[in-house]
Amino acid sequence: xxxxxxxxxxxxxxxxxxxxxxxxxxxxxxxxxxxxxxxxxxxxxxxxxxxxxxxxxxxxxxxxxxxxxxxxxxxxxxxxxxxxxxxxxxxxxxxxxxxxxxxxxxxxxxxxxxxxxxxxxxxxxxxxxxxxxxxxxxxxxxxxxxxxxxxxxxxxxxxxxxxxxxxxxxxxxxxxxxxxxxxxxxxxxxxxxxxxxxxxxxxxxxxxxxxxxxxxxxxxxxxxxxxxxxxxxxxxxxxxxxxxxxxxxxxxxxxxxxxxxxxxxxxxxxxxxxxxxxxxxxxxxxxxxxxxxxxxxxxxxx
Amino acid sequence: xxxxxxxxxxxxxxxxxxxxxxxxxxxxxxxxxxxxxxxxxxxxxxxxxxxxxxxxxxxxxxxxxxxxxxxxxxxxxxxxxxxxxxxxxxxxxxxxxxxxxxxxxxxxxxxxxxxxxxxxxxxxxxxxxxxxxxxxxxxxxxxxxxxxxxxxxxxxxxxxxxxxxxxxxxxxxxxxxxxxxxxxxxxxxxxxxxxxxxxxxxxxxxxxxxxxxxxxxxxxxxxxxxxxxxxxxxxxxxxxxxxxxxxxxxxxxxxxxxxxxxxxxxxxxxxxxxxxxxxxxxxxxxxx
Amino acid sequence: xxxxxxxxxxxxxxxxxxxxxxxxxxxxxxxxxxxxxxxxxxxxxxxxxxxxxxxxxxxxxxxxxxxxxxxxxxxxxxxxxxxxxxxxxxxxxxxxxxxxxxxxxxxxxxxxxxxxxxxxxxxxxxxxxxxxxxxxxxxxxxxxxxxxxxxxxxxxxxxxxxxxxxxxxxxxxxxxxxxxxxxxxxxxxxxxxxxxxxxxxxxxxxxxxxxxxxxxxxxxxxxxxxxxxxxxxxxxxxxxxxxxxxxxxxxxxxxxxxxxxxxxxxxxxxxxxxxxxxxxxxxxxxxxxxxxxxxxxxxxxxxxxxxxxxxxxxxxxxxxxxxxxxxxxxxxxxxxxxxxxxxxxxxxxxxxxxxxxxxxxx
Numbered sequence: 001x002x003x004x005x006x007x008x009x010x011x012x013x014x015x016x017x018x019x020x021x022x023x024x025x026x027x028x029x030x031x032x033x034x035x036x037x038x039x040x041x042x043x044x045x046x047x048x049x050x051x052x053x054x055x056x057x058x059x060x061x062x063x064x065x066x067x068x069x070x071x072x073x074x075x076x077x078x079x080x081x082x083x084x085x086x087x088x089x090x091x092x093x094x095x096x097x098x099x100x101x102x103x104x105x106x107x108x109x110x111x112x113x114x115x116x117x118x119x120x121x122x123x124x125x126x127x128x129x130x131x132x133x134x135x136x137x138x139x140x141x142x143x144x145x146x147x148x149x150x151x152x153x154x155x156x157x158x159x160x161x162x163x164x165x166x167x168x169x170x171x172x173x174x175x176x177x178x179x180x181x182x183x184x185x186x187x188x189x190x191x192x193x194x195x196x197x198x199x200x201x202x203x204x205x206x207x208x209x210x211x212x213x214x215x216x217x218x219x220x221x222x223x224x225x226x227x228x229x230x231x232x233x234x235x236x237x238x239x240x241x242x243x244x245x246x247x248x249x250x251x252x253x254x255x256x257x258x259x260x261x262x263x264x265x266x267x268x269x270x271x272x273x274x275x276x277x278x279x280x281x282x283x284x285x286x287x288x289x290x291x292x293x294x295x296x297x298x299x300x301x302x
Numbered sequence: 303x304x305x306x307x308x309x310x311x312x313x314x315x316x317x318x319x320x321x322x323x324x325x326x327x328x329x330x331x332x333x334x335x336x337x338x339x340x341x342x343x344x345x346x347x348x349x350x351x352x353x354x355x356x357x358x359x360x361x362x363x364x365x366x367x368x369x370x371x372x373x374x375x376x377x378x379x380x381x382x383x384x385x386x387x388x389x390x391x392x393x394x395x396x397x398x399x400x401x402x403x404x405x406x407x408x409x410x411x412x413x414x415x416x417x418x419x420x421x422x423x424x425x426x427x428x429x430x431x432x433x434x435x436x437x438x439x440x441x442x443x444x445x446x447x448x449x450x451x452x453x454x455x456x457x458x459x460x461x462x463x464x465x466x467x468x469x470x471x472x473x474x475x476x477x478x479x480x481x482x483x484x485x486x487x488x489x490x491x492x493x494x495x496x497x498x499x500x501x502x503x504x505x506x507x508x509x510x511x512x513x514x515x516x517x518x519x520x521x522x523x524x525x526x527x528x529x530x531x532x533x534x535x536x537x538x539x540x541x542x543x544x545x546x547x548x549x550x551x552x553x554x555x556x557x558x559x560x561x562x563x564x565x566x567x568x569x570x571x572x573x574x575x576x577x578x579x580x581x582x583x584x585x586x587x588x589x590x
Numbered sequence: 591x592x593x594x595x596x597x598x599x600x601x602x603x604x605x606x607x608x609x610x611x612x613x614x615x616x617x618x619x620x621x622x623x624x625x626x627x628x629x630x631x632x633x634x635x636x637x638x639x640x641x642x643x644x645x646x647x648x649x650x651x652x653x654x655x656x657x658x659x660x661x662x663x664x665x666x667x668x669x670x671x672x673x674x675x676x677x678x679x680x681x682x683x684x685x686x687x688x689x690x691x692x693x694x695x696x697x698x699x700x701x702x703x704x705x706x707x708x709x710x711x712x713x714x715x716x717x718x719x720x721x722x723x724x725x726x727x728x729x730x731x732x733x734x735x736x737x738x739x740x741x742x743x744x745x746x747x748x749x750x751x752x753x754x755x756x757x758x759x760x761x762x763x764x765x766x767x768x769x770x771x772x773x774x775x776x777x778x779x780x781x782x783x784x785x786x787x788x789x790x791x792x793x794x795x796x797x798x799x800x801x802x803x804x805x806x807x808x809x810x811x812x813x814x815x816x817x818x819x820x821x822x823x824x825x826x827x828x829x830x831x832x833x834x835x836x837x838x839x840x841x842x843x844x845x846x847x848x849x850x851x852x853x854x855x856x857x858x859x860x861x862x863x864x865x866x867x868x869x870x871x872x873x874x875x876x877x878x879x880x881x882x883x884x885x886x887x888x889x890x891x892x893x894x895x896x897x898x899x900x901x902x903x904x905x906x907x908x909x910x911x912x913x914x915x916x917x918x919x920x921x922x923x924x925x926x927x928x929x930x931x932x933x934x935x936x937x938x939x940x941x942x943x944x945x946x947x948x949x950x951x952x
Contacts, residue, residue: 004417010496014411018404018467025464026430026438029445033437036444085341092338096329104338111345113572115525117542118561121549122348125355132351181345197326198679201646202737204325204666205673206693206744216696220683239434241528246549256436263440263532273444276437283433322648325666 037273047269055274064258064275071254074169074244075237078176079184082233085177086184087226093185094192105189112182120175120246127165127174127247134162167249175243180236184229191225192218224294231290235283255279353565356558373555374563383560385537386544393455393540394523397462402516404463405470406508409515412471413478430465431472438465439532446533453535461533462523469522470515477511510578517575521568597622597747597780598643603652605638612638614804615652620782620797622747625774627791628784630801631827636784639801640750643782644673657747672741673750676757678733680725686712686736687721693744711739714773731762742777749774751783755790767794788828792816800824821952822869831871831948832917838865846949852915856889858947869950876946877919879907879932884941893917895936907932909940 004011040050058064093104111119126132141160148154165171199221203213219226241256248254253261255275262272323330329338359368377383412424430438442461443453451457481504489499527542534543541564548557598620605613613635620626628636641647642654645666654661657670672693681689688695690711691704699707712718715735725733734754741749754770755763771794774781785791791798792812799809800823808820819825826833836848839855846860850870858870884890893909896916904922911917919940921932932938 001414001416004415007415011411011415011417014407015415018408018471021404022427022430022464022467025442025445025460027426029438029441032444032448033441085344088334088337089341092329092334095326097327100329107342108345110569111349113521113568114349114565115527115542115561115568117527117546117549118352118565119349121553121557121561122352124549124553125351126348132347178344178348196677196679198675198677199681200326201644201666202673202675202679202681202740203692203696204646205644206696206740207667208692208696209667210325212696216692217681221681235434239436241434241436256434259436259440260532263443269444272440276440280433280437287432322663324647325645 033273033276036270037277039270039273041268041270055271056278058271059274059278067253067258068255068278070169070252071238071256074173074176074252074254075234078173078180078237079230079234081173081177082181082184083226083230086181086229087188089181090185090188090192093189094195108182108185116179116242117246119179120243123171123175123178123247124166127171129162129164129166131166133165137163166247167252169248169252171247172244172252172254175247176237176240179240179243180233183232183236187225187228187232188222189225191222195221227293228290231286235286239279239283349565352558353562356555356562358555361554373559376556377559377563380556380560382539383541383544386539386541389455389538390524390541393459393462394520396459397466397523398516398520401463401466401519402470402512405467405515405519406474406512408467409471409474409511410478410508413475427468427471430468435528439529442529443532453533454538457533457535458530458538458540461529462526465526465529466519466522469518473515473518474508474511477508477514481507510581514575514579517571517578521571521575524564524571525568595622596620597657598782599653599655600639600643601653601655603639603642603649603654605635605642605647606650611804613642613649616801616804616806617652618799618806618809620748620780622780623778625771625781625794625796626783627795627798628782628801629788629791629798629827630786632786633803634801635804636786636801637752640673640752640782640784643748644671644750645669670747671750672744672746672748674734674737674741674752674754676752676754678730678737678757680728680733680736680740682725684725685721686717686723686725686728689725689736690740690743693740707743708739711743714742714777715739730757731766734758734766738773742773746779748780748782751781753785754783755785755787763790770794792828800827802827819948819950822871822950825871825948825950829873830918831873832877833869833871833950834915835867836870837867841865852911852913853889853891856944856947858889858944858949860949862951864949864951871948871950872942872946873948874906874918874920876942877917877940878942879909879919879921880939880941882939884939887944888941889944889947890939890941891917893938893940895932895934895938898930898932898934900930905930905932909938 035049036047037055038049038051038053040048040052040054042048059068089108093101093108096104124131128134138160165174195218199217200213203217204210208216238254239256240254241260244252244254244257245260248257256279259272259275259279262268262275266272328334356373357369357371358366359370359372360366408427412420412427417423438461442457442464446453446457485503485507486499489503490496494502525542526540527546530540530543531546534540539547541560545557545560545564548554548560596619600616600618603613603616604611616635616639628639630636638647642649643656643661645661645664648662661669681692684692687705687708691708694704694707708721709718712720715738717732717735717739720728720732720736725736728736734757751770755766758766767790770781770783783790783794792815795812797809797811798815800807800815802823808815808824810818815824816828819828822833825831834850834852836850838846839849840847841864844859844861845857846864847855847857848868848870849855878884891911893911895907896910897908899906899908900923902923904920907919907921909917909919917940925931
């Protein structure tokens with residue numbers, strides 16, 4: 001690595017065009033939104049420049065705050081489920097025989113390469129009233145009913161009531177877990193993979209059982225990867241727009257949808273800008289936490 | 303004299319046993335295998351069902367009624383879908399070219415030079431990767447409205463380029479980190495000037511990274527929904543956005559057919575990128 | 591030394607990893623209280639054998655019996671053995687005290703008892719006072735002691751050590767060698783170490799098993815291994831030797847006559863059969879160099895000095911004889927002088943006792 005002064009021309013040629021692009025078509029737009037967040041909504045829905053914190057204030061009004069809190073809740077539940085599903089998956093891949101590891105990893109990542117939109121709406125066919133899940137449940141229901149009548153017992157189950165699994169919170173959570181699972185599996189897998197297996201063997205050798213070893217040795221040593229994964233999933237789930245839009249109902253809209261509404265039918269750009277920046281600040285806070293934890297944990301050599 | 307271990311008095315044939323599971327071979331345990339299988343079923347069923355459904359000769363039923371390609375024909379004959387597809391191609395091609403060029407320059411600059419404020423600059427560069435897409439989408443919308451540019455192919459392309467540059471830069475930087483600077487020094491020592499060294503020594507090494515970055519930019523552009531949604535106007539709909547509006551209407555096999563096409567397209571591109579990357583690493587280590 | 595009772599019995603153990611045979615029909619017995627070494631070049635299967643004792647690999651064929659009980663299907667945490675890993679595997683996220691007490695904590699020992707036993711264990715390895723340190727604050731040698739304390743606190747019947755000295759620098763290695771022997775004698779349990787370093791094995795162990803490509807070649811106390819190797823491999827692996835090709839021309843009453851290229855006809859004592867083409871060898875320190883002809887009865891030849899390598903306490907002298915065969919002899923530098931007594935080009939006599947000759951039929 002050399003000092004930029006030694007090669008000013010080359011440095012300038014390389015760094016200025018992309019920087020200019022990003023300033024013009026990324027930073028400037030964000031700055032405009034930031035300015036708008038202090039603005040006011042005019043009578044015709046246009047944006048008037050002002051210096052008011054009203055928009056931020058409105059964000060904590062209950063009707064909006066409830067949406068924000070619900071988003072946090074949904075994101076948290078999604079993260080928890082991803083951990084429960086994803087950690088065994090990561091363990092399974094990390095401890096698989098070498099020739100299967102890459103294949104398994106590929107299998108986990110492959111769905112991730114398909115379009116987010118497609119991956120999300122695929123669940124509509126599964127979760128709707130006449131979808132795959134209810135179809136399977138109905139089949140089970142009929143089989144049980146057939147067995148019961150065969151045994152001469154009365155029909156205890158009654159007619160089949162399909163589960164209402166779409167356009168509500170569970171649907172959004174399922175969709176979010178589905179889309180974000182790889183983001184937990186990959187960092188956890190990477191950390192487990194690099195872990196010196198001798199630690200686990202030492203724990204077993206000293207008399208600890210498998211579960212004790214998992215909680216006392218494996219999980220603490222894999223913590224950096226686990227934490228990264230959890231944070232990543234949480235941030236992505238918090239800022240999601242498409243999943244609640246397609247799979248959620250009116251009572252499960254999240255921050256992303258609220259923002260989109262302000263720039264759409266509601267035509268309240270200042271408020272939308274304020275919300276947008278609140279979401280960004282939250283994202284930055286979590287990223288900062290991640291960096292801080294990473295720096296602290298970095299002292300321990302693995 | 304020499305103590306050779308005596309064979310046991312009972313000269314029984316040594317016992318053969320089927321390979322027992324060692325303590326750390328977790329993946330060989332039945333319950334974990336079941337968990338893995340369940341997970342993979344969860345991951346693949348919706349997509350597989352979607353693709354299968356596109357061949358199903360039935361509009362709404364989820365039971366199999368027969369194999370048909372009519373929905374693909376329908377999708378193919380759908381003029382609006384066609385236009386959306388063409389738009390996607392144009393935007394993706396342009397975005398890839400520009401963002402790969404700019405991203406490569408950025409990646410090389412970040413790898414090679416030390417400069418004041420590099421830490422902050424680095425953070426700033428990575429912002430488009432990190433912020434929620436909805437935030438960037440509405441920001442672009444506000445920007446174009448403020449400078450009075452009509453939403454269309456141009457606005458979409460410009461936005462795509464903006465969010466693709468950092469991704470390409472990351473790929474290039476990763477590639478450059480494996481580069482042995484001594485090769486450049488040797489080239490200069492043998493008489494080549496800076497440009498010649500770059501084109502004859504650095505760029506050939508960089509090329510697989512550039513290709514990988516380009517494929518990544520291409521995929522990102524083809525696949526993007528949220529940002530495109532906010533920056534596209536009528537007449538500049540892209541493929542994913544069109545599928546979205548069809549989905550909002552109702553989920554029909556035609557939508558599935560269109561989606562399957564998109565899936566196949568992105569998968570092919572990503573697999574190609576992977577193959578190129580692995581082949582180039584092999585060549586590098588062989589030459590190395 | 592051993593007290594006679596066999597604590598580990600390895601019976602015809604074979605371990606295959608796919609087509610690769612890591613351990614090939616190995617059998618050996620280890621006595622309680624012994625310091626036993628598995629010695630061999632890398633890839634000879636010694637580490638695999640050790641891991642099978644610990645329970646981290648399972649034999650493909652054969653049985654392992656520890657303290658009278660078959661270990662087939664027994665998990666590592668249930669075996670009366672404990673292991674010190676090559677990387678020490680001291681848990682980086684726990685203090686020294688929590689590391690050492692780990693094995694007791696997971697088996698439900700009372701906290702007060704753990705505290706006392708941890709203190710004693712640390713005293714045993716001379717790490718008193720280090721209870722609250724974190725592993726990243728310790729040197730490699732200190733971490734090894736923590737690993738030792740952690741294993742010994744469990745009072746295992748057998749302690750397994752995987753290349754215990756390989757990660758230490760030379761000076762520390764010498765000190766730790768004596769420490770480990772002292773430790774083993776004071777604790778009184780069986781130690782089994784794996785090493786590729788013959789100096790380590792020779793200086794520490796009561797008995798050594800030399801392994802090569804999965805097979806156990808010879809099991810013997812160090813001196814016997816050195817002076818009476820049973821094969822060319824063992825003779826070459828342990829210490830240095832001058833090897834000659836010889837042909838047996840007769841066997842009479844405990845002595846065998848050989849035609850050796852470079853030595854003409856010699857007769858050396860050898861029990862057991864010998865015929866055909868065999869190897870004979872003489873260790874460099876057994877050769878005496880004189881300016882005058884040696885006494886009768888010794889095997890002798892003339893040679894011209896081609897090189898002298900000076901090592902301070904001794905010199906290795908390379909001599910070439912009339913037929914072009916090179917022989918190395920070790921000469922101690924007994925007198926304090928800077929003038930070398932042997933110079934390149936000198937014509938000297940080499941000689942050794944016939945009984946010192948190694949007859950290597952395999």
